[in-house]
Amino acid sequence: MHRFEKSTLLTRRRSAAAVAVAVVGAALLAGCGPQHGEAPAASGVGGPCGSPLASASGSAPETSGLAQGGARITAVGSTCAEYEVTNPGGEPSDVTVEFSRLSATGAALDSVTDTVAGLAPGATAKKRIDLQGRGPERPGAGPQVKIAKVRSVPSAEAPQPGGPCPASGLRLYADQGDAAMGLRVVGLLLRNCGTSTVTVNGYPQLQLLDLAHRPVDGVRILPGGAGIATGTGADTPPREIALRPGEGAHATLVWRNTTEAGEPVNAPYVRVRATPDGAPVMVAPELDLGTTGRLGVGAWSRDDGTEPATRPPAG
DSSP: OOHHHHHHHHHHHHHHHHHHHHHHHHHHHHHHOOOTTOOOOTTOOOSTTOSBOGGGGTOOOGGGTSEETTEEEEEEOSSEEEEEEEOOSSSOEEEEEEEEEEOTTSOEEEEEEEEEEEEOTTOEEEEEEEOTTOSOSSTTOOOSEEEEEEEEEEGGGOOOSSSSOOTTSEEEEEBOOEEETTEEEEEEEEEEOSSSOEEEESOOEEEEEOTTSOBOOSOEEEEBSTTTOSSSSOOOOOOEEEEOTTOEEEEEEEEEOOOOSSOOEEEOEEEEESSTTSOOEEEOOOEEEETOOEEEEOOOEEOOSSOOOOOOBOO
């Protein structure tokens, strides 16, 4: 074979190999989803969490479970889901989205919560949650996750059960509470994380708020829990408590969700002040007061000198 023909054949083989590598590389990229700055592949794969859903274009109604309160699920795969959430308010907010993970028949198995802290007014954040293998198991299967609820509090009033000590020197947050046969009990937890002694006296100051953070009127706030139920731990007599750095106290909210004649009252949020002139903290105890019109609040009661053994914070 002449030298020219050998050179031409070698060039053709190299070109064919390069094309093959490019094809394989493209296939791998398509299987892993788009890379940063790239558009989705033509196959419709929208990213590592699977194909985009109808909610990605903003067309999913809230009744679908894919969108609620400014949050929407945009893609779901076998191990994770992607969502985005927008802050429609006028101040930075901490937005918490609770997702329900579902069985193949649509029954709720458990829940996952994710919080976007300090979301600016009008801003949109894109996040991902781990489904631990509870996403769709076959092509075309519906997403096995839905948005259960969305709660938002002003960042300046957000509970801080961990991390740096708030400027007030006090951590104030709510636990997840207990519910049994219509009786609800939620704890308010207070910890002096500052460097000076803080004195609390009597009852926390409460303002009930609806889903839009508007005051809820017409609810009687009762001192102690005896007017609601006995044995709730909310009936410790009020007294002055000096909390040195590292010490804590707790108070208890008690209510029933009995519904009879009239309109049920729901107050997802409560703005709490540990002292009359204390910094406000907005918690989300989800007060479903039914038609009872009453909420019992216990006085501050001292905890021991260590962090209390409490349920995980709810808001």
